[in-house]
Amino acid sequence: MIRVAVIDDEPLARSGVIARLRGEADMRVVEECADGHGLAALRREHVDVAILDVQMPGLGGLEGLAAIPRDERPLAVLLTAHDSFAVRAFELEAVDYLLKPLDDERFGEAMDRVRRKLGGEQRQAMAERFAIRVGTRLSFVDVNAVTWIEADGDYAALHAEGQRHLLRESLHELSRKLDPQRFLRVHRSAIVRVDQVVEMQPRPNRDAVLRLRDGTTLRASRTYIDALMAALHRVA
Structure with a gap:
């Protein structure tokens, strides 16, 4: 089972992500946070992937992700409403980058990328x-x-x-x-x-x-x- 954390300061946005994750049989939400401070406390041993908003009050998603030591950092799928943070996302080795409002097919593709990154699909399947x-x-x-x-x-x-x-x-x-x-x-x-x-x-x-x-x-x-x-x- 893939353990997922959902981090977004907007309750409706978190609910939307969680609702989509219910359609992913091998994924389970184990953490829900409203800002980057909650994200910064997460570690790979407890969470496999974090789906997080880039811009949040207090501590943003990228800053919260950067606060986690690289070898303890969970995989990340970034969410944003408008601005481009692709270069910084690359530096933090984000798995994917989704634009709000979320597109269901695009969200499914991002979850497939997470599975491949975690080894859920064998390399031979490529x-x-x-x-x-x-x-x-x-x-x-x-x-x-x-x-x-x-x-x-x-x-x-x-x-x-x-x-x-x-x-x-x-x-x-x-x-x-x-x-x-x-x-x-x-x-x-x-x-x-x-x-x-x-x-x-x-x-x-x-x-x-x-x-x-x-x-x-x-x-x-x-x-x-x-x-x-x-x-x-x-x-x-």
């Missing part, structure tokens, strides 16, 4: 290649050749070495098979291999336009932008 069926012919695409993936109805379209391959699998299912250190959801309809991003151009609404090494341009939505920024700092 995809190494994909089987593509065209009529009676079966071909294979190496995961290392994939630069980005887009949703296409009931299919996922793999873009690899200038070719587009259709795989009968949803983008959400596929994201669970990919190494989260290398592949990141940037939009409801797109996953990118992080090391392929060469440029990110922010837009006024906090979305961004990404340019990949092969010249492809993609939209990154504000729901995913801070996690993307943290990931880009990780591979820099």
